[in-house]
Amino acid sequence: MKVGFIGLGNMGQGMAQNLLKAGHTLAVYNRTRAKAEPFQAKGARIASSPRDAAQGAEAVLTILSDDPAVEEVVFGGEGLVAGLERGAIHISSSTISVALSERLAAEHAQAGQGYVSAPVFGRPDAAAAQQLWVLAAGAPADVERVRPLLEALGRGLTVLAEKASSANVVKLSGNFLIASMTEALAEAFALARKSGVEAKTFLEVFQAVFARSPIFERYAALIAEGKYEPPGFALRLGLKDVGLVLEAAGDAQVPMPLASLVKDHLLTGVARGFGELDWSALGALAAERAGLEKL
Structure with a gap:
């Protein structure tokens, strides 16, 4: 063609x-x-x-x-x-x-x-x-x-x-899943590290017990390694997408409190200058909130 x-x-x-x-x-x-x-x-x-x-x-x-x-x-x-x-x-x-x-x-x-x-x-x-x-x-x-x-x-x-717009609803719903999954991973890694468990050790447990999706496993590895550059998907674009999720949810009258929370964390990332990092840099924000040093 x-x-x-x-x-x-x-x-x-x-x-x-x-x-x-x-x-x-x-x-x-x-x-x-x-x-x-x-x-x-x-x-x-x-x-x-x-x-x-x-x-x-x-x-x-x-x-x-x-x-x-x-x-x-x-x-x-x-x-x-x-x-x-x-x-x-x-x-x-x-x-x-x-x-x-x-x-x-x-x-x-x-x-x-x-x-x-x-x-x-x-x-x-x-x-x-x-x-x-x-x-x-x-x-x-x-x-x-x-x-x-x-x-x-x-x-x-x-x-x-x-x-046609149904494809956009599905895409935004999927990106919300990734964003919320990454936030959960970020918080879990921060808790483990603050409690004295090395990130690579927690990653090994995650891979052995929880990992069933290449997406889930990939973001866990990025957070465990603190590897947020080069971005596969920029954090600022994640903020844009979760904003679109909430816009669609508002139009459909669907409450999504977790989406609002994830948006706030992404917004914090942009405000901290992380906008051009990979959106797995939610891990860096979670580590900061826990008072941890960068990996």
Whole structure:
């Protein structure tokens, strides 16, 4: 397929590479052009704008950090809506608000374009290794048309409802699970260390008794080692995502007190200057509260 690809950050680089490996033709755009240049040597065309990336494409995939970044590349005279042909499809893999996903569905429908919400679970190393888990929601015909692209991105695909924003609800719910799990790990490690148990010893117990998920085990190891750089997922983005969780919960009238607590801890992390660290740096905050020295 002819694909426009917008967003070559930590996640996007691996995803774009896997689409090229699968034989798709890419026009890539990134606000920082230097990140797009390595893909030119691999056969991709460097687009001058989101609109340019969308022109002539059967589908455009965006993977960007937040709502404002998505709005910037989608709307306006140089946005992808202006360049995307009727019948072509926008695939949004960004973690965005439910409200923005619903707006995207409406705007694309008005323009005669398709929209598939396809957020992903996984860190940059999983993206590079084609080990993401992909969600997809949208009109069934649109989802089927872009299925080859989605399957090229990861190890599995879950197709959800026709309502595109349902994929964003599932993605945000999953990220809340990770955030709350990481907070629990952080507090458990701080208690063990403050009580004289070495972090690596507690990690061994955790791995032998509790670890059943690669996600859970990965974050436990990061906290045990105090290894919060380079970030696989920045703490400031975790704050953004848990904020979106609470926004969706408010709209649905679902009380989530633990989510509020985790948001406050993430906010504390940003205030402490940890925003660009991995969000497992919740471990550093828990250790600080316990009066422990850095690992």
